[in-house]
Amino acid sequence: MVVKKSVTGFIISVCSILFSCAHSDKAIKTTAKPKNSNDMLPGPYETKSTKNFSKVTGWQNGAMPIAPAGFTVTKFAEGLEHPRWIYVGSNGDVFVAESNTILKGLLKFGAKISRKIKTQHIGVSANRITMFRDADRDGIPEQRFVFAENLNQPFGMLILNNHFYVGNTDALVQFNYKTGDTKLNGTGKAIVSLPAGKHNRHWARNIITNKKGDKIYIAVGSGTNVAEKGLENEIRRADILEVNPDGSGERIYASGLRNPVGMDWAPGTNVLWTAVNERDELGDELVPDYLTGVIDGGFYGWPFAYYGKHEDPRMKDQQRPDLVGKSITPDVSLGSHTASLGLVFYDKKAFPAKYSNGAFIGQHGSWNRKELSGYKVVFVPFSNGKPAGQPEDFLTGFKVEGSSDSEVRGRPVCVALLPDGSMLVTDDVSNTIWRVSANK
Template identity: 45%
Template sequence: TRPYGIAFYPPGDKPQWVYVANSNSVVRFAYRDGDLKASGEPETIVSDIPSSHHWTRDIAFSPDGKTLYLSVGSGSNTAEGMGARPKGGVEEWARSAPLGATWGAEEGRADVLAFDPDGKNRRMVATGLRNCSGMTVQPATGALWCVVNERDELGDNVPFEYATAVKEGAFYGWPWYYIGDNEDPRHKGARPDLAGKVTVPDVLIQAHSAPLNIAFYEGGNFPADYKGDAFVTLHGSWNRNVRTGYKVVRLKFKDGKPTGEYEDFATGFVIADDAVWGRPVGVAVANDGSLILTEDGNGTIWRVTYGDGRS
């Protein structure tokens, strides 16, 4: 059912399972090195995941293999179907729910969840992430990172999309705030209790770029200064007067920490104001150090290498 995320378990050289995130579940298949097709039926690990609207579910494992992370996007743009107040009122809800958790039709959404590898011990990692469509673990630090599509209909340049380390227990703003204490005017005055409690993301990306995936580079094919940096795919805007996105960018890191800067890496997908031939989606680093890119404008996969004449 709309499979999107994929992760091998346990992390490392000899995985025994391949996990796949459907829109409404996480399943796994038995796996051995070299398998090109499933040797058996899928086993459901996580079920009862809300699947409508933002349906891209990404998954990642912690470096020690003890935690399975799952991203669940919101069910609307700005929580239109959530309802004005939870049962018992906002104050009662806030006392018992994680910081910034949503209710009603948005309960259990716009967040990152964690499970044991067998799908048990469900818990909340972070909230207020409107659509964390791509996740990965930073090799240098073991930190979980995600790229987030922010809300629409606030103008061409508001709010920024972003890439960020996902901090345990953090609230990133959706739907009441964005990029810190900037209040969404459509929810003005609704949650004053959350003011000053919004975690500001690490790297801001131009509004409506639609970041979909992220991968850190630790390969040996690119020049040495690429090591530790991250690549992010920008699928491209649909609701902006001037196009943005439709490219792959490189996020700069120094000593394992983001500088906040990013630069173009792969461009050329836009051919006119009203025409593009490619929309980047997935990014991964192959064992030989090459970069693998997917795009769904034509359904192609690209391999990018350095210095062998085939880049």
């Protein structure tokens, strides 16, 4: 299990280990200049930090998400309870984690937070995994099963070596599993305890294995916005952890990632990429969320710096110039406050060639910006394993354009691929999974 470390140990010994890697000061180079590159960022507080929670109206009068010409959008599933994440098994079974932010003390923040609670369903977590089976592969599942219940804010899922793994907020849990099972038996075995204490702002725990299947990577977001509750709350947080499939051998693979959620391997490479939610309350245009290749041993700034070596003024009393100097600039800006969560590389053949090996990112959408940002799925083209262009809109229509009341129809989260090359997108406030397929 996990050996606890002191705050001093966390800041000194862990960070010194992280930076001993020979490649930790070299970011993966992109052939495209990010929209908000390192020399174009505004200063902190150039605009007022605004709480602007969206008002969810749902998909009314037959409205649907909008894909580019040549694609069709259909409903794959509905009637779920806050579907957040998807894992697709080798046989095509689709596993959906239904989980949510738990209410706790949010009501004390007043009317604006209350609007968020009412319209975005914060407060109750189904703590369930539902499984769908589409045996004839026509894009409409014939069977639906309650695959697992009584979990604890489940998120990431993984099938490996006759085991089904679940990333609960407080543990990596391992169950016995064989292909075709429609229900998990037993309570499972917690093989890695994960931090989920009093301050657990970022509760999602995504998981992924490497190509060899001998390591599991666990994304653990920070407990707070910018360590305002103390660094002692952030031990083993804002990290991607690496463990063996039995839970042993834990080490920090990369750190300083405020809230890494989506993870995937760029096709044809051994490079892990992640979509990261950056910090809030520095203004409308700070700080950009980003997509980045993850360097083993790399440090990405949080909480001391952002987007490279920009010092966070809120950390001036605890500043670490040594860490700021080693902070890696990420590869691709995804826009400020977009809540970029989902990530999948397109390694199928059904979509047009321009999408081959590129990255799709699900943007859940902003709350800390005067004008809403995100609320869509974007695409980043790749060439030879590196970004080769700017993010472009792929699936829109979630935001009600021109609304004076910040209205949205839905909020995309996860993006996943079916064996036939079509894409699934979770919409966690309309409780729907959308399917995007290329026209034949």
